[in-house]
Amino acid sequence: MTDTVISSATKEVVIGFDRPFVIIGERINPTGRKLLAGEMKAGDFSRVEADALAQVAAGAHVLDVNAGIPLADEPALLARAVKLVQSLTDVPLSIDSSVLEALESGLEAYQGKALLNSVTGEEDRMERVLPLVKKHGAAVVAICNDDSGISTDINVRFEVAKKIVERAADHGIPACDVVVDPLVMPVGAMADAGVQVMQLIRRLRMELKVNTTCGASNVSFGLPNRHGLNPAFIAMAIGAGMTSAITNPLEATLMQAVRGSDVLMDHDPQCANWIASYREPAAEGARTRRSGRRRRSGKG
Amino acid sequence: MTDTVISSATKEVVIGFDRPFVIIGERINPTGRKLLAGEMKAGDFSRVEADALAQVAAGAHVLDVNAGIPLADEPALLARAVKLVQSLTDVPLSIDSSVLEALESGLEAYQGKALLNSVTGEEDRMERVLPLVKKHGAAVVAICNDDSGISTDINVRFEVAKKIVERAADHGIPACDVVVDPLVMPVGAMADAGVQVMQLIRRLRMELKVNTTCGASNVSFGLPNRHGLNPAFIAMAIGAGMTSAITNPLEATLMQAVRGSDVLMDHDPQCANWIASYREPAAEGARTRRSGRRRRSGKG
Numbered sequence: 001m002t003d004t005v006i007s008s009a010t011k012e013v014v015i016g017f018d019r020p021f022v023i024i025g026e027r028i029n030p031t032g033r034k035l036l037a038g039e040m041k042a043g044d045f046s047r048v049e050a051d052a053l054a055q056v057a058a059g060a061h062v063l064d065v066n067a068g069i070p071l072a073d074e075p076a077l078l079a080r081a082v083k084l085v086q087s088l089t090d091v092p093l094s095i096d097s098s099v100l101e102a103l104e105s106g107l108e109a110y111q112g113k114a115l116l117n118s119v120t121g122e123e124d125r126m127e128r129v130l131p132l133v134k135k136h137g138a139a140v141v142a143i144c145n146d147d148s149g150i151s152t153d154i155n156v157r158f159e160v161a162k163k164i165v166e167r168a169a170d171h172g173i174p175a176c177d178v179v180v181d182p183l184v185m186p187v188g189a190m191a192d193a194g195v196q197v198m199q200l201i202r203r204l205r206m207e208l209k210v211n212t213t214c215g216a217s218n219v220s221f222g223l224p225n226r227h228g229l230n231p232a233f234i235a236m237a238i239g240a241g242m243t244s245a246i247t248n249p250l251e252a253t254l255m256q257a258v259r260g261s262d263v264l265m266d267h268d269p270q271c272a273n274w275i276a277s278y279r280e281p282a283a284e285g286a287r288t289r290r291s292g293r294r295r296r297s298g299k300g
Numbered sequence: 301m302t303d304t305v306i307s308s309a310t311k312e313v314v315i316g317f318d319r320p321f322v323i324i325g326e327r328i329n330p331t332g333r334k335l336l337a338g339e340m341k342a343g344d345f346s347r348v349e350a351d352a353l354a355q356v357a358a359g360a361h362v363l364d365v366n367a368g369i370p371l372a373d374e375p376a377l378l379a380r381a382v383k384l385v386q387s388l389t390d391v392p393l394s395i396d397s398s399v400l401e402a403l404e405s406g407l408e409a410y411q412g413k414a415l416l417n418s419v420t421g422e423e424d425r426m427e428r429v430l431p432l433v434k435k436h437g438a439a440v441v442a443i444c445n446d447d448s449g450i451s452t453d454i455n456v457r458f459e460v461a462k463k464i465v466e467r468a469a470d471h472g473i474p475a476c477d478v479v480v481d482p483l484v485m486p487v488g489a490m491a492d493a494g495v496q497v498m499q500l501i502r503r504l505r506m507e508l509k510v511n512t513t514c515g516a517s518n519v520s521f522g523l524p525n526r527h528g529l530n531p532a533f534i535a536m537a538i539g540a541g542m543t544s545a546i547t548n549p550l551e552a553t554l555m556q557a558v559r560g561s562d563v564l565m566d567h568d569p570q571c572a573n574w575i576a577s578y579r580e581p582a583a584e585g586a587r588t589r590r591s592g593r594r595r596r597s598g599k600g
Contacts, residue, residue: 187563187564187571188571191566191569191570192566194563194564194565194566195564195565195566198539198564219564223563223571223574223575223578224574224575224578224579224580225556225574225577225578228556228560228578229560229563229564229574231531231532231535231557231560232531232535232556232557232560232561232563232564233535233560233564235531235532235533235535235536235539235557236535236536236538236539236561236564237539238536239498239535239536239539239540240539256525256528256532257531257532257535260528260529260531260532260533261532261536263487263494263523263529263532264487264494264495264498264519264529264532264533264536265494265495266491266492266494266495269491270491271487271488271523274523274524274525274529275523275524277525278523278524278525278528279524280524
């Protein structure tokens with residue numbers, strides 16, 4: 001039963017086989033958010049602050065922080081964002097960049113054991129990013145693509161994951177500090193994308209014994225009613241053994257599916273979190289209802 | 301890959317490993333529906349008619365029909381209900397009773413290959429119900445309890461399923477005509493009810509190679525926000541290999557989870573059913589939207 005421990009200066013979060021599903025809030029990312037990108041570039045971090053607090057309030061256990069903006073000083077911006085967010089909340093952070101200097105800068109600014117997002121199976125990436133992970137005692141998200149690209153064959157993707165885990169071990173990073181992203185394809189473009197990823201999640205868990213993560217909304221890209229499909233995906237993926245996801249915690253139906261899945265997986269003792277999240281207001285409101293309408297108690 | 305074929309006079313429905321999930325509409329059942337029970341007993345079948353049509357319109361592939369009312373002539377009522385419903389719709393029916401004479405009466409009235417709901421592993425039930433199933437060439441729902449009761453041990457429940465399948469074979473009924481209900485317990489009362497049933501579904505599918513069904517809302521009995529938990533359950537169960545459920549097709553979030561799960565399992569070619577169910581209205585509505593508000597296209 002693998003546990004991946006990350007922490008802030010004051011709080012630990014564990015991604016694990018026997019643990020409640022971990023939600024990594026994705027919103028602090030200027031990619032595709034023009035408004036946020038412009039503000040951050042101009043030194044305005046008010047939206048970063050608001051998004052951090054909103055995501056934690058909505059139930060995020062970890063926050064991803066990305067400052068990838070073209071023609072900007074990404075290392076400086078990422079360090080600033082990390083310092084700001086960790087001053088506002090005690091949830092651990094995922095330091096997110098494809099630029100090595102920015103990863104370095106973000107990790108330097110970070111207090112605690114970070115999740116580094118991410119390394120791939122590309123030779124160059126592994127040899128540059130893994131030493132950084134080791135140096136800072138971080139955990140790392142490992143994406144299942146390599147120099148040959150993103151394979152549509154899950155056996156190839158599994159082998160890439162295995163390669164990264166083994167290379168991480170060479171660098172002194174244990175498998176429990178590697179969280180594998182199996183790469184979820186859009187099912188509208190690739191009919192067996194769902195079937196594939198469920199099989200791959202099972203293999204990664206049972207054979208490689210690693211925790212897993214993914215972008216929870218990738219699967220529905222291009223389809224209508226994405227908010228209706230993502231919850232079904234996350235429940236199925238949790239049933240298949242996935243242990244975390246990078247997603248938007250403000251999507252209420254998705255969080256509901258996560259909480260429900262925790263209940264179904266026996267990761268919510270006494271259903272306490274479910275009941276606290278969804279019980280109807282007590283006493284006064286209930287009295288009002290009882291004296292008014294007749295309530296139907298349907299079968300089943 | 302097991303297929304269970306049932307039919308009306310004019311339409312076939314297949315419950316199968318490689319098939320879209322089959323929804324059996326549960327509403328035509330006076331148990332717990334005082335109004336319906338009173339009406340049926342008095343000879344008023346208008347609600348039966350309305351519920352039949354509403355469920356089919358909402359997406360039910362099969363309709364369960366039950367006429368179990370205390371102190372009423374159940375065989376006569378069930379035959380009447382069956383005749384009425386099959387005159388209104390061409391979906392196959394599930395003939396539902398715990399009274400042998402009513403099952404006989406319902407099956408006599410039925411045209412096509414019915415699903416008989418149900419037999420248990422109790423000696424008496426097997427020996428009385430299975431010959432009826434064989435006589436009418438029906439398929440049968442097999443519930444995993446027997447003379448020793450309802451076991452909380454899934455291995456025991458598996459053995460009961462196995463016993464019923466073997467006894468059915470003795471009666472000349474093939475395993476493809478036995479749909480097993482693993483018995484879903486309320487997770488609020490039994491913490492590992494979800495974990496259990498997922499494991500049992502997998503075993504029934506892989507080892508016994510039978511199709512499965514269940515009451516989809518049993519799992520949430522006693523908890524708040526049942527409509528939020530049932531969809532997570534059904535998606536997880538479909539991912540574990542369940543192939544049908546007896547449920548309320550008018551529960552829109554549940555049907556959405558079923559449709560989404562069909563997409564994820566690659567049982568909705570080109571996502572045609574999903575797109576037809578959820579695409580936004582075309583042309584005129586779209587023009588109005590485009591000329592008005594600016595739409596945000598968020599990341600991922």
